[in-house]
Amino acid sequence: MGRIKKKGTSGQAKNFITRSRAVRKLQISLPDFRRLCIFKGIYPREPRNKKKVSKSATPSTTFYYTKDIQYLLHEPLLNKFRDHKALAKKIGRALGRGEVGDASRLEKTLKPKITLDHIIKERYPTFVDALRDLDDALSMLFLFANLPSTTAVPPKTIALCQRLCLEFEHYLIVSHSLRKSFLSIKGIYYQATIQGQDILWLVPYKFVQRVTGDIDFRIMGTFVEFYTTLLGFVNFRLYTSIGIVYPPKFNASSDERGGELGAFTLEGKGVGSTQQAIEDTPMTNGGLENKSAAAQAEADKVAALPAPETENEESTALVERNEDQVTEAIDTFEVTAQDADVLPQPQASSTETSTLFAPFTFYLSRETPRQPLEFLLKAFGCKRVGWDGVLGDGAYTTNESDPAITHQIVDRPPLPRESLPALPEATASEVPENGAASKPTALWPRATVPGRTYIQPQWVWDCVNQGKLLRPDMYSPGATLPPHLSPWVKPKKGQYDPSAPLAEQEREGEAEEYEDEDLDEEDGEEDGEAEMVSQRNGKKKTNDVLLDRDDEVKVGEGMDVADTDSGSESEEDEVPGEEWDGIPSDAESDIDEAETTRLQHQRELEAEAAGVPVEALNGRTAPKSKAAEARKKAAKKRREEEEEKARLKMMLPQRKRKLLDRIEFSTEKKNKEAELLRKKRRKIEKAKAGGKVVG
Structure with missing residues (x-):
């Protein structure tokens, strides 16, 4: 007979240990145990079967690997924790005896220093x-x-x-x-x-x-x-x-x-x-003159070069220049077919992006976030960043009217001059030597400096993420900014890409379907309005007819209540098939013709104002256009593709067919989400083109 194994000495019960047992084994307190585990990078573990690990385990029990706890037994920080615990006991005894001086001395001299x-x-x-x-x-x-x-x-x-x-x-x-x-x-x-x-x-x-x-x-x-x-x-x-x-x-x-x-x-x-060198470089008007003088010197050198004697030399120089231009440009991979894979485009080198803002001098207005802008601008080559003195120390310049400033970052729209407060008077310290007090220079938002570019802070982030300088007019003060997209989210095939044009993402015939939906919605709204008007006029006409009939009622006329069912049946037999709807047929026809004429006239006026043919607006005629033919072809093509897929799917085994169904379901769900986003964007673009405000 083999030896009976003792429970808890092998298997998962040996590989895991509870937190309470680990604390007792290390002989430290629970806060010190947590601190030690954070320092050493040891985290709780979840066993597959808690009942096998510990008999009395509950869902709230925390387990660790037994080898990790054994590894902590030889940690030098354990001695530091024990020394700290012993020092705490000594300080407690000294305070209990009233020896405050001894307690402070013990804390200063015997406190262990922990190094990691x-x-x-x-x-x-x-x-x-x-x-x-x-x-x-x-x-x-x-x-x-x-x-x-x-x-x-x-x-x-x-x-x-x-x-x-x-x-x-x-x-x-x-x-x-x-x-x-x-x-x-x-x-x-x-x-x-x-x-x-x-x-x-x-x-x-x-x-x-x-x-x-x-x-x-x-x-x-x-x-x-x-x-x-x-x-x-x-x-x-x-x-x-x-x-x-x-x-x-x-x-x-x-x-x-x-x-x-x-x-x-x-x-x-x-x-x-x-x-x-940066500090010594004069970046005022003199600095600009030095730049122009250097440029003129380079131009003089080029002019002093000997002219080419023959046409071959000219053509050779032209070819070399073209080759230099071609090699400096970055190649791009264009998609040749609609279903082809999208290749990753080459990015600009780090040396180009690192000097993105090097030739510029920036000035940060008081309302802009100075810390992230200063860090971003300096990280990408800018050496001259100035701001107002109230934002802190370390600015290149605090003078907003400095002529060396090329870009000013502002974060508030231009306001009308009537809503701005008056400029303060010059103080005694600002009075010049001649004694005449001059008013402060009116700058943004009261006035702009000629030659200076005013931009919003998002321009800096978008330029950094795209690795090039973007158009500053799109980020001018008060302008509607383009969407700020995450640079780490790469659009996949079939998904909606907000940065790409809408025409490149639409499936075949999608734009025409959207136009038909818009026309149907407009027609439905017009029909609904016409129906409401006709109902309202009909009710009015009905009331008028009833009033006329009430006036003509004589004695003995009216509604007679029958005592028996046979009496009512006999009355119904007397006038078979006649039911009064409240509106005579002649009146109803007159109202319909009048309302139709009024709606027709209204549609003609709308068509004349919009420059649209009356037939297209009324919807009476639906001439076959190229868009309609394209929609039919696209629908037919999609139908044939679906039929071909269905035939191919029938030849697959059941297991692979179910897998393909799951793939198609997820793909269809993503396509619907992308189509919904494209529809929203199309509606927003249409509203912007029409001058409407989209809420």
């Missing part, structure tokens, strides 16, 4: 592993950087998160690693590519955050403690990889004045010389 450096090295053996796990870290740290300081969130933690996030943004600006950004209801999404790894994180808007009491900030604080250590290591590696000294110099006074990115000074290979 060894855990970072264990969890991320290579730097690429750390970059892959950076999404959640950046989202959490940017969130805490925008939180107000409370008892649960100390100011030191907020300041540390702000410093690490700004250092990471400085690296993205210098290395031009930022790729895309998107404005959503949750916040602003950013995507950067660092050493081939795509990193996506979320930054909340600069609103006042309302911290509620149903959030466990102890758990979130533990994550923040780990993520700050991780981002510190990542920032150090990133800065040293491009030759920049880490940590950068931090100006506390500038940060107090709202400098943020401007409070840091980078030092390293080529960083200081580039910044000094």
